[in-house]
Amino acid sequence: xxxxxxxxxxxxxxxxxxxxxxxxxxxxxxxxxxxxxxxxxxxxxxxxxxxxxxxxxxxxxxxxxxxxxxxxxxxxxxxxxxxxxxxxxxxxxxxxxxxxxxxxxxxxxxxxxxxxxxxxxxxxxxxxxxxxxxxxxxxxxxxxxxxxxxxxxxxxxxxxxxxxxxxxxxxxxxxxxxxxxxxxxxxxxxxxxxxxxxxxxxxxxxxxxxxxxxxxxxxxxxxxxxxxxxxxxxxxxxxxxxxxxxxxxxxxxxxxxxxxxxxxxxxxxxxxxxxxxxxxxxxxxxxxxxxxxxxxxxxxxxxxxxxxxxxxxxxxxxxxxxxxxxxxxxxxxxxxxxxxxxxxxxxxxxxxxxxxxxxxxxxxxxxxxxxxxxxxxxxxxxxxxxxxxxxxxxxxxxxxxxxxxxxxxxxxxxxxxxxxxxxxxxxxxxxxxxxxxxxxxxxxxxxxxxxxxxxxxxxxxxxxxx
Amino acid sequence: xxxxxxxxxxxxxxxxxxxxxxxxxxxxxxxxxxxxxxxxxxxxxxxxxxxxxxxxxxxxxxxxxxxxxxxxxxxxxxxxxxxxxxxxxxxxxxxxxxxxxxxxxxxxxxxxxxxxxxxxxxxxxxxxxxxxxxxxxxxxxxxxxxxxxxxxxxxxxxxxxxxxxxxxxxxxxxxxxxxxxxxxxxxxxxxx
Ligand code: SF4
Numbered sequence: 001x002x003x004x005x006x007x008x009x010x011x012x013x014x015x016x017x018x019x020x021x022x023x024x025x026x027x028x029x030x031x032x033x034x035x036x037x038x039x040x041x042x043x044x045x046x047x048x049x050x051x052x053x054x055x056x057x058x059x060x061x062x063x064x065x066x067x068x069x070x071x072x073x074x075x076x077x078x079x080x081x082x083x084x085x086x087x088x089x090x091x092x093x094x095x096x097x098x099x100x101x102x103x104x105x106x107x108x109x110x111x112x113x114x115x116x117x118x119x120x121x122x123x124x125x126x127x128x129x130x131x132x133x134x135x136x137x138x139x140x141x142x143x144x145x146x147x148x149x150x151x152x153x154x155x156x157x158x159x160x161x162x163x164x165x166x167x168x169x170x171x172x173x174x175x176x177x178x179x180x181x182x183x184x185x186x187x188x189x190x191x192x193x194x195x196x197x198x199x200x201x202x203x204x205x206x207x208x209x210x211x212x213x214x215x216x217x218x219x220x221x222x223x224x225x226x227x228x229x230x231x232x233x234x235x236x237x238x239x240x241x242x243x244x245x246x247x248x249x250x251x252x253x254x255x256x257x258x259x260x261x262x263x264x265x266x267x268x269x270x271x272x273x274x275x276x277x278x279x280x281x282x283x284x285x286x287x288x289x290x291x292x293x294x295x296x297x298x299x300x301x302x303x304x305x306x307x308x309x310x311x312x313x314x315x316x317x318x319x320x321x322x323x324x325x326x327x328x329x330x331x332x333x334x335x336x337x338x339x340x341x342x343x344x345x346x347x348x349x350x351x352x353x354x355x356x357x358x359x360x361x362x363x364x365x366x367x368x369x370x371x372x373x374x375x376x377x378x379x380x381x382x383x384x385x386x387x388x389x390x391x392x393x394x395x396x397x398x399x400x401x402x403x404x405x406x407x408x409x410x411x412x413x414x415x416x417x418x419x420x421x422x423x424x425x426x427x428x429x430x431x432x433x434x435x436x437x438x439x440x441x442x443x444x445x446x447x448x449x450x451x452x453x454x455x456x457x458x459x460x461x462x463x464x465x466x
Numbered sequence: 467x468x469x470x471x472x473x474x475x476x477x478x479x480x481x482x483x484x485x486x487x488x489x490x491x492x493x494x495x496x497x498x499x500x501x502x503x504x505x506x507x508x509x510x511x512x513x514x515x516x517x518x519x520x521x522x523x524x525x526x527x528x529x530x531x532x533x534x535x536x537x538x539x540x541x542x543x544x545x546x547x548x549x550x551x552x553x554x555x556x557x558x559x560x561x562x563x564x565x566x567x568x569x570x571x572x573x574x575x576x577x578x579x580x581x582x583x584x585x586x587x588x589x590x591x592x593x594x595x596x597x598x599x600x601x602x603x604x605x606x607x608x609x610x611x612x613x614x615x616x617x618x619x620x621x622x623x624x625x626x627x628x629x630x631x632x633x634x635x636x637x638x639x640x641x642x643x644x645x646x647x648x649x650x651x652x653x654x655x656x657x658x
Contacts, residue, residue: 022628038550231547315483433492
């Protein structure tokens with residue numbers, strides 16, 4: 001048998017009908033994650049066709065994108081402020097009920113951002129195929145799963161058939177050599193990778209992140225890296241499962257138990273790419289030389305070390321982006337003023353992210369005039385943070401502490417950045433208007449975001465790390 | 467889906483590269499629960515309208531020449547970012563039937579095809595020529611996978627066989643998948 005990549009192995013074990021020159025493969029989906037925004041039109045198709053959800057037990061729903069983060073609204077003490085969001089969530093609840101899909105509803109203790117709850121509950125498992133009507137489904141690849149985002153029409157396909165029509169993507173190895181230095185984290189690594197290969201560098205392919213630096217990352221850090229694969233255009237990112245993965249998954253509420261766990265481990269250990277397997281492409285990056293990174297433009301590929309300068313010149317799109325951001329060619333980013341700081345999202349809304357930000361803010365106050373919002377990625381993350389007292393560190397520092405959800409990453413629930421204001425955000429997209437019409441987003445790690453809140457200016461987090 | 471064989475239209479040009487789906491449909495429009503109606507209000511909303519909701523005269527879709535154009539020629543890597551199918555829904559609702567670029571992001575391409583919006587990727591030189599000549603009339607032929615210029619030159623573009631078949635015959639992929647249910651049941655049986 002020829003040496004196979006992890007992608008080859010997962011792909012092969014999920015092919016229901018092989019692809020031919022004329023027709024793509026019918027690919028089986030193990031886990032379908034759903035949320036309120038990208039499903040209503042899919043359920044409508046099922047209803048119109050008198051179809052059922054083929055495997056409701058392989059489908060789970062949560063409310064995250066348009067859900068409020070203010071406790072009063074979440075727990076029903078006051079009405080949800082945005083009427084269209086309220087209606088959309090009510091429709092999702094109705095759909096889940098009618099079609100027999102489990103929903104982690106608004107008051108559910110396990111609710112959270114779809115890409116945070118999957119791993120947290122142990123639903124995300126190595127070797128599986130995972131889809132969701134959301135491009136950051138790539139997050140789940142951190143466990144050695146093939147996980148990718150789909151559109152709403154495809155959500156309907158999976159609901160009705162548990163399958164998708166797919167051509168096999170190309171495999172790209174992203175080899176991260178050396179080790180990250182102190183004060184440089186997973187977010188800096190993935191931003192640097194996107195900066196190197198561009199926002200279209202991964203089109204048509206699945207990334208497998210490999211190398212010493214990747215092996216040294218915790219599961220939460222691996223999720224941060226895989227999460228932003230889509231920002232390089234790759235539909236999925238994956239990391240081979242290892243002891244770190246198994247340790248994370250052990251004893252999760254929905255992980256296999258007892259003999260089933262042992263069988264699963266045996267199978268998961270066969271997943272890593274074989275020695276000598278060939279990738280369609282290899283990308284090399286040196287971790288040791290990386291610094292904390294921050295974006296300056298209107299896509300995640302427009303990124304610099306925090307102590308760097310914006311290039312002196314570029315194409316029309318570069319100038320349009322700088323104009324939008326209110327920056328000039330050649331500007332240093334350091335010390336630029338900041339209005340808003342957001343810590344949260346499926347990229348950096350997990351407990352280690354909150355610990356990192358809290359570590360910088362402990363016993364201190366954020367700068368005058370800065371608004372800081374800390375939004376845990378799930379209710380579970382929120383409970384752990386509160387048990388550790390992180391919420392009190394944030395509130396004592398002058399930040400707002402909220403219920404979980406996507407919040408200011410996408411601004412659908414009213415958590416937005418005002419026109420023209422600068423936001424240092426731990427989310428994944430700095431597109432024009434992403435955090436609200438006219439908002440200006442600079443993407444960075446939780447440490448860099450907290451440092452910016454503290455000083456009210458863009459700051460190298462290593463300067464404030466005690 | 468309606469079968470499509472040919473699209474004959476003038477082009478409208480948006481030369482920016484990396485036009486993401488947040489630009490095509492900003493997130494605040496995503497609380498809708500239907501596919502309809504996104505063309506009038508949501509499509510390129512923050513480029514088309516100013517903060518007070520008035521059309522921006524300098525945006526290409528607001529210019530008289532754009533009326534009735536069904537082919538959008540856009541910069542490299544069109545449709546990157548979010549998987550929202552609202553982007554092709556809005557483009558189709560507005561009247562577009564094809565997008566021409568040098569690269570089209572994976573999820574957008576897949577979503578576009580399911581809505582009869584034809585993703586056309588051309589070489590850099592041919593694309594640059596189209597960018598430089600907005601408003602010319604071109605003819606897209608799905609069967610032959612060509613985009614014909616006014617001078618008669620036919621530029622070929624890649625279109626995966628199954629996608630081409632679905633466009634030409636108005637095939638709904640869901641129907642195709644449902645017809646595989648015996649294979650799916652067998653697969654599930656063997657894995658259980
Ligand atoms: S946190 Fe942001 S990127 Fe992640 S799923 Fe929510 S909206 Fe999408």
